[in-house]
Amino acid sequence: MIEKFVFATNNQHKLEEVREIAEERFEIMGLKDINCFEDIPENQNTLEGNSLQKARYVFEKYNINCFADDTGLEVDALNGAPGVYSARYAGQDKNSEDNIDKLLNELKDLPFRKARFRTVVALVLDGKEYFFEGIVEGEIIEQRKGEGGFGYDAVFMPEGLNATFAELPPLVKNSISHRAIAIQKMLYFLRHYQHSSN
Numbered sequence: 663m664i665e666k667f668v669f670a671t672n673n674q675h676k677l678e679e680v681r682e683i684a685e686e687r688f689e690i691m692g693l694k695d696i697n698c699f700e701d702i703p704e705n706q707n708t709l710e711g712n713s714l715q716k717a718r719y720v721f722e723k724y725n726i727n728c729f730a731d732d733t734g735l736e737v738d739a740l741n742g743a744p745g746v747y748s749a750r751y752a753g754q755d756k757n758s759e760d761n762i763d764k765l766l767n768e769l770k771d772l773p774f775r776k777a778r779f780r781t782v783v784a785l786v787l788d789g790k791e792y793f794f795e796g797i798v799e800g801e802i803i804e805q806r807k808g809e810g811g812f813g814y815d816a817v818f819m820p821e822g823l824n825a826t827f828a829e830l831p832p833l834v835k836n837s838i839s840h841r842a843i844a845i846q847k848m849l850y851f852l853r854h855y856q857h858s859s860n
């Protein structure tokens with residue numbers, strides 16, 4: 663039996679990434695596949711709150727099992743900032759270059775540059791809520807390196823590698839990323855989940 667899920671995203675790349683790692687018995691639809699074109703609210707102050715808000719919204723309005731993700735870059739020397747505000751760190755226009763400039767400026771001359779990407783995936787399944795977390799530890803380097811990726815990739819060097827996320831081939835980055843870890847945990851859960859019969 664094919665099980666249908668909505669991934670509450672308009673980002674085609676994220677959708678393809680998840681479809682690639684999910685087995686055929688899971689049909690993963692994006693928001694436009696269910697004709698959902700509205701701006702889903704995302705105004706909570708935690709990654710858990712935002713991901714759940716999106717997944718719940720779709721489940722309640724469209725009556726279909728749904729998951730959603732939210733990611734933040736948490737920098738220790740900045741007490742976890744930009745965190746849930748990563749996309750809009752330097753302003754409402756969500757400009758990645760400005761975000762990186764602001765981050766490098768805040769960390770100027772600081773030797774302690776430990777950071778992590780954290781993704782929370784919220785799943786609303788048969789009306790119940792589940793959370794899955796993916797974390798990649800690393801550090802913020804002093805200058806951009808690499809051309810690939812998006813967001814903060816050019817200044818984030820994952821622990822154990824001598825390359826930024828922006829220097830890794832997309833297939834490699836996408837298989838070790840915080841998002842991939844959280845999604846893999848959810849898929850593992852779904853493979854073993856027993857739907858109640860009533």
Ligand code: IMP
Nearest residue numbers: 731732733734735748749812813814815
């Ligand atoms: P979202 O929850 O996936 O939309 O991520 C929020 C923000 O975090 C993005 O706008 C990016 O600035 C940043 N971000 C999320 N994932 C990544 C990543 O894999 N690399 C670099 N930046 C990321």
